[in-house]
Every structure is written in structure tokens, then in C-alpha cells.
Amino acid sequence: MSLKDKIDIKNLPQHIAIIMDGNGRWAKMRGKHRVFGHEQGVISVRETAEAAAEIGVKFLTLYAFSTENWKRPATEVEALMKLLVQTIHQETKTLTDNDIRLKAIGDLDSLDENCRKELIEAMNTTASNKRMDLVLALSYSGRWELTETFKALANKVRSGILNPDDITQEVISNNLNTAGMPEPELLIRTSGECRISNFLIWQSAYTELYFTSKLWPDFRKEDLYEAIIDYQQRERRFGKVSEQIKSCR
Numbered sequence: 001m002s003l004k005d006k007i008d009i010k011n012l013p014q015h016i017a018i019i020m021d022g023n024g025r026w027a028k029m030r031g032k033h034r035v036f037g038h039e040q041g042v043i044s045v046r047e048t049a050e051a052a053a054e055i056g057v058k059f060l061t062l063y064a065f066s067t068e069n070w071k072r073p074a075t076e077v078e079a080l081m082k083l084l085v086q087t088i089h090q091e092t093k094t095l096t097d098n099d100i101r102l103k104a105i106g107d108l109d110s111l112d113e114n115c116r117k118e119l120i121e122a123m124n125t126t127a128s129n130k131r132m133d134l135v136l137a138l139s140y141s142g143r144w145e146l147t148e149t150f151k152a153l154a155n156k157v158r159s160g161i162l163n164p165d166d167i168t169q170e171v172i173s174n175n176l177n178t179a180g181m182p183e184p185e186l187l188i189r190t191s192g193e194c195r196i197s198n199f200l201i202w203q204s205a206y207t208e209l210y211f212t213s214k215l216w217p218d219f220r221k222e223d224l225y226e227a228i229i230d231y232q233q234r235e236r237r238f239g240k241v242s243e244q245i246k247s248c249r
């Protein structure tokens, strides 16, 4: 039985989020420049997106560039932006062939003009695709997103459209960049680091976390299957006791 066959399709996470980490170390281990690792990471993105869409995952969110990543050396930031533009340009057709819609979350206004243009074009071209949403987190961080959301809500209160007493968890969720998306049931981080690094901090309150020592450029379809199988063996209690969960099944 292959790993893929071991996946219970009825208990598939609808939304998987991935912190794609370890590109720099992967390249360094091979005596290459960090950018080489980022380039190889694109192959993993392609494989993972294909695998997720094939098995029926509805949303795949990839952490590609954090607000904190702007602090990296300018040459690396420039190379990453160039790679992003190139990749989006090259992959748009494959996305359409696979019925995948491209979306983005994050401070897109902070991206350079060329990058934003390419991204918007690809999002428009793929807008009517239905099989899976591939969401790129670009210049994204959870704290940035929450700050923007609180500002937007405060402005609504100031202009009288929103009563502070009506601010619920649902209202906050609906004003995040991820509005309309389910919360990720599974969050994968590669490279052996066990932290969230400012990723979907509100949305992952009850997400199952999966850490693997694989470096991102080595991540392949089988690794995604393994993470899903691990997730499917867990009991998600959401604060309740085990017996309550079992009686609902």
C-alpha cells in the first residue's frame, strides 16, 4: 500500500498551510549560494501544490516571504523577488491546466511594481479556477495582518458603521486577509525549526502542527502524504474531552 493510499479521503484537511523553511541551509550544505536553495524550493512548491490538488485539498497556503524577511541582505531580497516574478510568470499556465486559483495574502503594496503587476495578472487569469486555491503569503505576518484588521475595524467604529459591542471573533476573522477561507487544520513547517515565525497566528489557534526535519527543497509529494497521515491519527478535541468527540462521530 502506498502512502497516498493510506490517506483517508473523508478526513482530509480542507486547508493546509506550510512554512517552507530551510532553503538557505540546503544550498549551504552543497557549497552553493542561498539563492540556489530558493530556486530549488520552487520545484517543491510545484510538487506540493500538485499533490494537494490531486488528493482534493481545497486551500494550500504557502509562507513565501514574511514581513521580517525584508531585513535580509538586499541581494537576497532582490533575488527572491526576481524568482517570485519569474515563477508566477512560468507557472500561470500550469495553474490553469490544473484548475488552481492563485491568491495572495500580505502587504502586497510593499512589493515592487513589477512583482505586484505579475501577481495581479496571474490572479486575474486564474480567478475562475475551482479545484484548489493556492494562497501565497507574501510580505505577510500574522501581527501585520491583525494590526491592519484592528485599524480597519477602528475606522468602521469611527465612521459609525460598526458598534464596538458587535466586534466578535467572527467579525475579526471576516476582516482578516484570509476572510472566506476555512482555518488551516494542518500547519507544516520544514527544516526542523519548531516555531510559527509570525505565520497565521489568529487562524492557527486550533491548527494541528507538524514539524519535519526535511529541508524545503527536499520536500516532495510523499512528505505531504506523511504529514496528512500523521494529522489523521490525531484527535482534535477543541477543549472538550475525548468521550464527547467520539460520541459525535
Ligand code: IPE
Binding pocket: 020, 021, 022, 023, 024, 025, 026, 064, 065, 066, 069, 080, 191
Ligand atoms: C525559507 O528558507 C525561505 C524564505 C524564508 C524566503 P530560508 O531562506 O529561511 O532558509 P534557512 O532557514 O536559512 O535555511
Ligand code: IPE
Binding pocket: 019, 020, 021, 022, 063, 064, 065, 066, 069, 193, 195, 197
Ligand atoms: C519563515 O522562515 C518565513 C518563511 C518561510 C517565508 P524564516 O526563516 O524567516 O523564519 P525564522 O527567522 O527562522 O523564524
Ligand code: MG
Binding pocket: 021, 022, 023
Ligand atoms: Mg529560515
